[in-house]
Amino acid sequence: MTLWIDAEPDMFGISRRYEYCYQIGEWTWIWSSRVDECARDFGKLIDRLQDFAPDHLPVICLGHHSNFRYAVYPQYKGNRAWVRKAPGYGAFREWIQEYYATLSFDNIEADDVIGLKAEPGDLIYSKDKDLKTIAGLHLEPDGTVVEVTEVEANRRLYKQILCGDSADNYKGCPGVGDKHKLFSQERWNKPNNTEQKFWELCLMEFAKAEKLFERRGIEEVPFAHAITMARCARILRSGEYDFENKRPVLWRGPS
16 A cells, blocks of 8 residues: 655745855855755655554655646646745755655646555545545545545535636636535535536536636637636546656546
């Protein structure tokens, strides 16, 4: 059994914790990092997770420098373009790859790797709420284990398709927010809803919002825009990656 770790949110936080600004001349200041301190704290994190799950082999999942979603939706994560990584972040990542079992695939993110590889009985760890759109056993930072059912994972996913994600800079369906009336209705909350049903409900909302598209500067027709938002939101699942050609299989809706 495997403990799949989406370490990048922790890596970013740890690396920023140990960066320092120094004055080296009257008009000269530099940033520096203590990668050894980053390595120490990261090691403590993995040790703690391993204590919570001693029967699971930890595998650190890392994102590739290229991400297919940038081609799907050029604005994807555009709000992070100005976010500076700590000096030495690359060296920190290289250290992790040298000392731990790691896994990454071309053109996809770390959470996609987990979505593709996690199997029943495995554990998933991430500080990113998006991974709760993947069914399975999720290890929380305090050591508790939460089971996300397939229906609940799909409900979270399709809500995100409609609402968008400000952190990743995609907008979802115009006029739909977290408190939209659909999310309190019985048809959305049925315990046996299929993925096809959630998708149908999503498409209905995108169709209703068509008059808002021009006002929001959206050039796609509702169905095409729904597909674009879904490809931004959907963490890849088993069978959705072409390993031979090293690229995702673009999602076209539930079969």
